[in-house]
Amino acid sequence: MSKDTQRVKITPLSVKIPQDQLILRMQRELQKAMEKPVAQRRWAMVIDTRKCVGCSSCTVACKAENKLPPGVVYRPVIEEEYGTFPHVARRFLPRPCMHCTNPPCTKVCPVAATYKRDDGIVVIDYDKCIGCRYCIAACPYGARTFDWGEYYTDGTPVREQYELEPSFEYGEKWPRQKNRSPINNTRKCHFCLHRLNAGILPMCVTTCIGRATYFGDSSDTQSLVSELIGSARVMRLKEELGTNPNVYYLV
Amino acid sequence: MKRLYYLLLFILTVVGFWALGVRFSNGMSVTNLTSYFSWGLWVVFYIFFIGLSAGSFLLSTMIYVFKMHALEKVGRLSLMSALFALIAGLSFVLIDLGHPERFWYTLVHRNMSSVLEWEIHFYLLYIVLVVGELWLVMRDDLSALAESAQGFRSKVARWLSLGYRVAKEEEGRRKQKGTSERWVKILGIIGIPLALGVHGGTGSIFAVSIGMPYWNSSIVPIIFIVSALVSGSALVTFLYAFFGQEEREKPEILNSLSSMLVLFIGIDFVLVLAEFLVGLYGAIPADTESLKAVIAGQYGIFFWVGQLGLATVLPILLIARSRKGNSARLKGLAGLSTVLGIIAVRVNLVLPAYVVPKISGLDKAYVDSRLVYHYAPSAIEILSSLGIIALAVLLFSIAWELLPIIKVSEIKQ
Amino acid sequence: MESKQKDMKSKPKGLTRRDFLKTTAFVGGTGLLATQTGIFGKIGVAHAATETTGEVYELAKPENILYTTCLQCTVACMVKAKIYDGILTKIDGNPYSATNLMPNLPYSLSPVDAAQVDGKACPKGQAGIQHTYDPYRLRKVLKRAGARGSGKWKTIPFDQAVDEIVSGGPLFKDIGEERQVPGLKDIVALRDAKVYSDLAADVGEIRKKKLTVKEFQEKHKEHLEVLIDPEHPDFGPKNNQFLFQVGRIHNGRTEFTKRFVNNAMGSINWIEKTTLCGQTSNKAWVRSTMAYKDGKWSGGVKTPRPDWANVEFVLVLGTIIFEANYGPVQESEPITDGLVSGRLKLAVADPRLTKVASKAWKWLPLKPGTDGALGLAIIRWILENNRFDQRYLENANAAAAKADKETTWSDASYLVKIKDGRPGKYLRADEAGLGSKEQFVVYRSGNFVAVDPNDAEKVAEGDIFVDTVLNGIPLKSALQLLREEAYKRSLDEYADLTGIKTQDIIDVAQEFTAHGKKAAVEFYRGSIKHTNGWYNAQALIALNYLIGNPDWKGGLAKPGGGWDYIGSKPNKPYNMGKLHPGKLSAFGVPLTREGWQYEESTLFAGYPGKRPWYPFSGNVAQETWPSIADGYPYPIKAVLLHSHTPMYSVPGGVHQLRTLLDPNKVPLLIASDIVIGETSMYADYIFPDITYLERWSTGQMPNHYRVKTTSVRQPVIPALTETVEVDGEKLPLCLETLMIAIAKKLGLSGFGANGFGKGIPLKRPEDYYLKLVANIAYGDKDGDTVPDADDKEVALFRDSRRHISSETYDEKAWQKALRPEEWRKVVYVLNRGGRFESSDKAYVGTQERYQLGSILRFYIEEVATSRHSISGNYFSGYAVYQEIQDSMGKKIPVEGDLKLITHKEVFATQSRTISNYWSQIGLQSQNYVEMSRQDAQRLGFKNGDLVRIKSHSNPEGVHELGNGHQRYVEGTVKVMEGILPGVVAVSTSYGHWAYGSNDVIVDEVTIHGDPRRATGTHVQPMFRLDDNLRGTPLSEPIGGSVSFYDTWVTVQKA
Ligand SMILES: Nc1nc2c(c(=O)[nH]1)N[C@H]1C(S)=C(S)[C@@H](COP(=O)(O)OP(=O)(O)OC[C@H]3O[C@@H](n4cnc5c(=O)[nH]c(N)nc54)[C@H](O)[C@@H]3O)O[C@H]1N2
Ligand SMILES: Nc1nc2c(c(=O)[nH]1)N[C@H]1C(S)=C(S)[C@@H](COP(=O)(O)OP(=O)(O)OC[C@H]3O[C@@H](n4cnc5c(=O)[nH]c(N)nc54)[C@H](O)[C@@H]3O)O[C@H]1N2
Ligand code: SF4
Ligand code: SF4
């Protein structure tokens, strides 16, 4: 083996993941967590960048699940190329909301429309949000985008009905009607709270083709995410800001 | 000339209101803002006018609180422009909200950690204060007007005087004067922190944003205050120079005003210099990118022509020139130039922060015309802004015509 | 627009959700309680109310879920369609299928319980909603109202359209074309099944040279007028002048359309797009895995693949397994798992740093077209260093394999006769005086031994490196031949050819042979879409055999396959092949001359032949239009183009635009399409089709799964096309409806009231497809039948289709297609979207459960004894390194600055995802002209520069669009590090000029195109054509592949 083409060093995962049970195990854990009072859950997401194949399925799945209009995206996958030929690497970094433990975004909201729930999920109350976009500026991760009330199929022969169907975010129905929330509101990833409430894993977790996205209750020491967070390869984005994200990356 | 002036303002206001109509019925999609470039022209004007207001107000407090008698003539002018600038500024906040109909939520749903939330409370208090002060300083004249003037003007004065009448006898008058001076002083003293809060706080809205390295600096609120003083004194200089009554003290007053302007400009310049040097030296990539955009990039024109040219060099030159011939015009022009230049300052305070993705590569991760890092205001944004400005100017002009803004108790004599 | 929007808002036909709630509430609310309990018992729903004001999550309700099969890409994942308010609002993976959830849910699990588990889907699959709800979808038949390609159309009633294409006549008189258009009725000249088979039999005799043309003419003189050309009876009947050209078509629909084309219309010309696709790889695998039966090589497996879940080392060449291939959803998970756990190591050979290469231990940026050289280099090292599995390779028959616990064995030791200095057939035992002519010969310990490859009793082993003479015949063992080829060049020479460092070659070879059976080589289009692709494939296949990895857990595995749906197995309820009274068996030379040796035909006139023949291939897509242009072997009268866009997808395809536009060459051009596409825009008529989410079929089998999987595609929403009436039935306008209507009008066999036999109608699509589902439900052997759906499941079946209007879903009509006892079984299968074996069935001990279990060949004797019809050169039977060449064997010289290659994007498929705003358009708004920093510097380009591409076959870089329109082939430069200098890559799926990207005029109203769909570069017009073949791209002559990566281009600032 010549050293010069060895770019990616493969080290075994510190925790033995029962691969063949991944999703169902997490779903079970999720459901177990749902049995507890909200304040005793601590939702966390772990994204294994070594397993992320950069497919952006999570991005699109989230788009579809939450009926995100143009201009709104909750989980883009950022790609970067490093090195020079022939020693080159590509890295993929899915970026949901970090659900910061110390969220700069909620602090600035003039109407307390966005806040951190007891289980750690940072949410936006669409009915309260005045659409000032202050939180967009405050989020260091670019995780908040604004709903401009636009439609993909505008400018084509017909505005398609699927775009007008309600999103189920936060366990409510949000049909798309002119100037009605969430139109003209800021929007963001909410860990698919509506799915959690139905005992189902977030959309980006279930659809992830690289099985790179894990989700669960980090206050449950038995949970898969707890195991992963304990790994030596864990890191978080912009740690220096003290936001203390609940989204962890394995590198 | 005057009719043309009013016609122009009227047309701009009407067109502006049409644009606002479009904005309110179609929502934020009429703007060219994006999810990654989330504040634009309206926020620029919002802080511009808040700055103008705070600056004018601070000027007035100096006059009333610190008894700068030399400038007493422009006290009311400052207060009046503070009021209308504030109204304009708040209008810009309002139209910039995705859900303007929920404006009042800010008073109901409190979030103590939000600077913006505090600011909104500040603004409201501040309005009350400015209006109160204005009333106090004008009540004598209003009362006089109510009695002496005819028709509409008298009606307005009567209505605005809220039933206050100048006492018939000297003793009463002195007492009244004492009360009002005392209250103006009290209000002025309260007003100082408030005005500092209003604009320094507005600066803090930006400065506390750790998401925006370009804003996230403790010098930003200070710059906001100083530049507010710059714009406030510039505006008053301009208005007084061109529209103030010809009177004996005018050249002196203008001299004091323009000296103050130069002083403020000087301080402002030093602060900006500090900000830039520290920013460039620190070389936090996002910050540097913004600074680069300001110095050499797409915002260069605002920086070099607006910020340095119109708001710094030109006014100083004009004022220096004006000293020789004691020219009011040149001083007025210096004020105007500064006011316009401050718009560029506001542009460069808000917009360049958005030029870089918060995470490198985010710009390419998902593409959409609402997910880009560049911005130029839409026609609706521009027209509605002009409309609001025109309306504010119009109202100010009407007030100027109807109310005793410059004249002090002269009518009676 | 405003009014249209209102229309769209109006409730879809059928029961609305609210109506449904009312009715169920009335009868006791069955189904609604479903979400409360799941497979894990009680779930968190109960808490929901205390935290949010929320309602139950609509998309997790079983009555809002239908299972079907994706077709955004050809991989055909199994998906779960979630419907709300009658609208398809979400697509996810079907958790019953191991391809989309690993391990899959038990098949017996109730769909009520399965509702809360979502499987995986890729970004394209997720965006399928936008493929279907595309504002540019066609709903009514279009007939052109101007010249072909003018973009002017009018809508006409379906009946009239069918009448016109069947009857022919002066169909375009209204736009000033006097021409008499031949109708389908004139083409279907021969209807008599008996005459058909008689003629076919004697054409077979002519082919075998056992009958002369004269004798044939004599014998069949009363039928000569039905032939295309009595001088060439092997052209077959005039019926063959009807061409059905198809792109992506899947099981079920394949058979349905073949029933129509081959067996009702009687045309041999049902031609798919597969030579654009993975064909050469598939054909090479098939040939090298064929079994020897009754003196013939037959059978074979298309897609053996690494057993990703257990393999330890894989060399990947020319395929983007995280982005395309077959496909990312199935493959990624076991690979990423292996990479992270340390089980798996990858080396990836690709000129680009693909996403998988970026995770590999080694990226080998090899020069395009040199995969064979790399393969041979590794072979050389393995042979030189004795790193092959000698014991495995010496096994010469089933018995020997069995003795070693192997399930496969090889021809490594089989002796090949060398004639005139070139290897020909294997030596047969009778020739050696050792046995029968069905036996082969090996050499062992100084003796020649007769071998029956399938003998499971008597062990036969042979020496693998043999170079000897018997009875004056020079003989070499198959592996000896390969060794001699591999030894022709030194490793350093291979390094020069491929651009891969010698040490890297050695490292990879070493690693490949360091894991026993748990290593494999995976390759696909990048390795084979070259003029030398066949041999490249053979070299790469050989690598697997050298380590004896087939059928081993962690080695080379056969796909699990699926249940027979066509009913050819015994005890099936419906044998679809037989259920066709009056069935015609199409015969004759296909338009593309596939499956025929040039020498067998009456057209044989020495070398070069006029156009190439493809004895080992099929569906030679790139040959259709040039063959029509040349009228070789015969002219075509009518073309039905379906779900395929040769003008977009075939390299240099646009060079045939003039053929499409020429009414003399193509008198009638009909398209079945969902939109006005890049090729259907040139048609005379476009019949709207329904998309994969609105229609039937029986899916494909996954290539990367090791257990049985048979998906069903079924309508999950009502058809968006207009409803038409055919033979008294109300049907959605689609391909099936068109065929049923044509058959009715022409009175063709196999369709209509007695289509399947007396009283068994084929009048509706479900008459056909539900029978396939029944075949699946009844299984492949006794006791393999699925259970009956219980009452609850039957109720769910109904509820979940409440939004589908009656022309698509009418329970009575559906039941009528089946026998009563089949209904509940069919419901059971449809409620799960197919039939799926549990993924834990994949292995038996250390071996795969589904096995190749046969002889595997390094040497393909039938190929070795065939000649290229143009150059007249013999093909090679084993892997050789061949330089890129044209059909005359002339080397393609360096003709430009850069080698042009192309690839797919993970979020795009071919031409069909440009409507996907969430994915293709959102994830990347355009494609790029991707080049290395070195090249960009050399040529003076920087990121974002607009450049024009020029090539030998298109020196001006012009893309002709017809009717005087043209554009340059231009694109935006993207400079990167992860690409081999000297190569320029342009992905496909962008650069549209139709498919909603352009303005069209329909009924005199201009429909504006969407500029977002027109971005990027379409590089197809640049590809290298074969200088001898009048507008045909360079091709690979054995498997039939089009060359995609052999073109030199020059890139200049635009
Ligand atoms: N996302 C997506 N997935 C798909 C499809 C799709 O359209 N989009 N289509 C499906 C279909 S129909 C097919 S056929 C498969 C195809 O699946 P793949 O074969 O995996 O896909 P291609 O894009 O054809 O892959 C070509 C690769 O070969 C590389 N290459 C080019 N020249 C050479 C060479 O000479 N040697 C080597 N070693 N590599 C070379 C290219 O850089 C590119 O990475 O994908 C299927 N899956
Ligand atoms: N540059 C470049 N070219 C390539 C490739 C590449 O990697 N790079 N890949 C090649 C490969 S592997 C393949 S398989 C071919 C594929 O080539 P094609 O089979 O021609 O392409 P598709 O995009 O699958 O479909 C063609 C058209 O069918 C129509 N269509 C879509 N859905 C339906 C439907 O449901 N019903 C009907 N009736 N019509 C429908 C649409 O008009 C669509 O444009 O392309 C090849 N071309
Ligand atoms: S990532 Fe941004 S939006 Fe999410 S919690 Fe942190 S600051 Fe708020
Ligand atoms: S946009 Fe909405 S959530 Fe964000 S700060 Fe403003 S009111 Fe709060």
Ligand code: SF4
């Ligand atoms: S958790 Fe849900 S909302 Fe957040 S990114 Fe994933 S899919 Fe989107």
Ligand code: SF4
């Ligand atoms: S779906 Fe999974 S593998 Fe694909 S980009 Fe998202 S995180 Fe990565």
Ligand code: SF4
């Ligand atoms: S891989 Fe292909 S078939 Fe599977 S979900 Fe994606 S587009 Fe559909």
Ligand SMILES: [Mo]
């Ligand atoms: Mo393909």
